[in-house]
Amino acid sequence: MADLEKLDLVGVADAIARRDVSARDVTRWSLQRLEGTGRRLNAVFRIDHEQAMARAAELDELQARKGVCGPLHGVPLAHKDLFQVAGRECHCGSILLRGRTAERTSIALAQLDAAGQVNTGSLHMAEFALSPTGFNGHYGPALNPWHPDHVCGGSSSGSGVAVAARLVFGSLGSDTAGSIRMPAAMCGVTGLKTTFRRISAEGCVPLSASLDSMGPIAQTARDCARLLTHASGPNAADGLCTGVPNQDYEAVLDGRLQGVRIGVPEAYFRSELDPEVGAALDASLEVLKRLGAAIVPAVVPDMERVNSLARVLMTVEAATLHRRWIREQPEAYSTQVRARIEEGFAYPAVRYAEALSLRRRIADEFLRTAFAGCDLLHVPVLTMQVPTIRDTTEGEPATVLRTIARITYAARGVNYLGLPAMSVPAGLSAAGLPLAFQLIGKPFAEAALLRVADAYQRETDWHRRMPPAALPA
Amino acid sequence: MDRDVFPPLVDLGAAGFEPADAGRIAAAAAASDAPAARAALQLLDLTDHVHSFAAWCDAQAEPSHG
Numbered sequence: 001m002a003d004l005e006k007l008d009l010v011g012v013a014d015a016i017a018r019r020d021v022s023a024r025d026v027t028r029w030s031l032q033r034l035e036g037t038g039r040r041l042n043a044v045f046r047i048d049h050e051q052a053m054a055r056a057a058e059l060d061e062l063q064a065r066k067g068v069c070g071p072l073h074g075v076p077l078a079h080k081d082l083f084q085v086a087g088r089e090c091h092c093g094s095i096l097l098r099g100r101t102a103e104r105t106s107i108a109l110a111q112l113d114a115a116g117q118v119n120t121g122s123l124h125m126a127e128f129a130l131s132p133t134g135f136n137g138h139y140g141p142a143l144n145p146w147h148p149d150h151v152c153g154g155s156s157s158g159s160g161v162a163v164a165a166r167l168v169f170g171s172l173g174s175d176t177a178g179s180i181r182m183p184a185a186m187c188g189v190t191g192l193k194t195t196f197r198r199i200s201a202e203g204c205v206p207l208s209a210s211l212d213s214m215g216p217i218a219q220t221a222r223d224c225a226r227l228l229t230h231a232s233g234p235n236a237a238d239g240l241c242t243g244v245p246n247q248d249y250e251a252v253l254d255g256r257l258q259g260v261r262i263g264v265p266e267a268y269f270r271s272e273l274d275p276e277v278g279a280a281l282d283a284s285l286e287v288l289k290r291l292g293a294a295i296v297p298a299v300v301p302d303m304e305r306v307n308s309l310a311r312v313l314m315t316v317e318a319a320t321l322h323r324r325w326i327r328e329q330p331e332a333y334s335t336q337v338r339a340r341i342e343e344g345f346a347y348p349a350v351r352y353a354e355a356l357s358l359r360r361r362i363a364d365e366f367l368r369t370a371f372a373g374c375d376l377l378h379v380p381v382l383t384m385q386v387p388t389i390r391d392t393t394e395g396e397p398a399t400v401l402r403t404i405a406r407i408t409y410a411a412r413g414v415n416y417l418g419l420p421a422m423s424v425p426a427g428l429s430a431a432g433l434p435l436a437f438q439l440i441g442k443p444f445a446e447a448a449l450l451r452v453a454d455a456y457q458r459e460t461d462w463h464r465r466m467p468p469a470a471l472p473a
Numbered sequence: 474m475d476r477d478v479f480p481p482l483v484d485l486g487a488a489g490f491e492p493a494d495a496g497r498i499a500a501a502a503a504a505s506d507a508p509a510a511r512a513a514l515q516l517l518d519l520t521d522h523v524h525s526f527a528a529w530c531d532a533q534a535e536p537s538h539g
Contacts, residue, residue, distance in 0.1 A: 197530065242531060305511075307505075308509045309512065311505040315502075339498070346485055346502035346506075347502055348480045351480075351513075354509060355509055355513075358512055358516055360526050361516055361521055363526070363529065418526065418530050443534065
């Protein structure tokens with residue numbers, strides 16, 4: 001059998017289609033890794049052994065009779081524990097919803113089912129998706145496979161860890177203020193936050209309906225393109241999902257960047273930048289330039305303002321969702337998470353309406369200004385290096401809160417603007433932790449982001465590096 | 474007092490929160506409340522609220538993004 005840990009999502013799908021391996025072989029391998037390395041890294045909430053093996057057997061039988069049923073035929077995936085699966089527990093990283101069984105499968109996962117995925121279980125996440133570090137006061141942190149003393153990023157913590165540690169070949173996460181891009185960046189894998197409503201959020205436990213965006217985490221841009229192609233698109237069952245047709249995102253990956261203009265904003269995004277992060281960003285720009293892209297300066301509007309408006313929306317909507325539970329069962333929340341939700345009770349109604357009403361005007365201004373001379377933006381995901389768990393949980397509270405706020409500095413505003421953004425692995429620090437850059441595009445320009453990231457990954461191998469936890473003992 | 478920040482934050486102490494908690498929450502909220510209030514004062518137009526952000530997003534779609 002092939003060395004499965006060396007294959008990416010597209011590679012394993014091809015191997016199954018060629019009958020080099022069966023869906024059962026790959027699923028058994030994935031389940032063993034989830035049970036071993038996955039449990040050790042605390043990346044997993046639930047492993048569905050029986051259902052996954054039954055599904056793999058069904059797919060093998062189908063392949064024998066009719067051929068593969070879709071582009072994800074037999075590929076083991078697992079997803080953040082806010083994507084509901086009918087008949088299975090979905091507690092969103094909380095104790096409040098523990099034991100709650102979902103009645104319906106989320107639209108995004110149903111679409112991946114139709115494309116042939118084997119869903120192996122549910123992955124660790126921050127409590128109610130409210131931490132950029134992956135903090136979970138009830139279930140403990142998922143551990144960064146590059147170094148267990150460091151945070152793995154959140155709130156889609158298990159998704160980042162499971163892909164990096166080669167437990168599954170891809171995962172869907174959600175991103176309200178960086179929750180896909182953070183774990184992707186901190187775990188050294190590729191993550192795509194899609195345009196607001198590009199992927200249906202129906203059947204997902206919300207945090208902030210105005211900001212939540214779903215998206216894939218996988219080893220490569222091509223893997224993300226395949227997942228996006230099959231998880232997205234208009235769906236009659238979800239009136240809130242976009243009506244803009246999706247496309248075959250893999251079809252645009254041609255490795256060519258001639259004519260692409262990549263904007264680099266100095267102000268805001270590069271202030272207080274860690275020197276190693278800055279060096280990795282510069283090195284990635286050199287690669288993109290060599291591939292034919294034009295690197296041009298860009299100017300962005302006031303991002304502090306954008307971040308403030310995003311925070312008003314997120315906390316008020318979270319407080320609205322949690323108001324009854326937090327009143328009746330405050331002890332069911334960890335202190336850090338409750339504090340973030342309660343902030344939403346403090347804003348006057350007028351402020352929330354203002355933050356919503358301003359959104360179109362500010363997004364318009366951002367598009368006119370930031371994209372005036374370029375197609376997409378190149379900025380950091382994190383302006384600092386991956387912090388330790390201790391840095392983000394212990395010590396003087398004000399210092400800890402500043403560190404946590406600093407983590408989402410370059411990510412949070414993107415959700416208010418509704419734009420697609422990607423985290424792409426771009427190096428390893430002297431301490432052996434991943435470094436990454438972020439690409440931000442215009443609405444529905446996922447194909448442009450994927451095309452640039454894929455071209456970069458054809459020239460580099462940062463996305464192929466395996467963390468120590470993924471290697472055989 | 475910053476005259477641009479109006480109406481004020483909700484008094485959570487009056488709503489039954491412990492005084493220490495109310496103070497902590499107000500301090501955290503104030504950091505985002507003031508810039509948001511100023512942005513509204515400077516930028517908001519009377520008709521902005523009737524435009525749907527979602528419809529605006531869809532209008533940005535171009536067939537040749539790839």
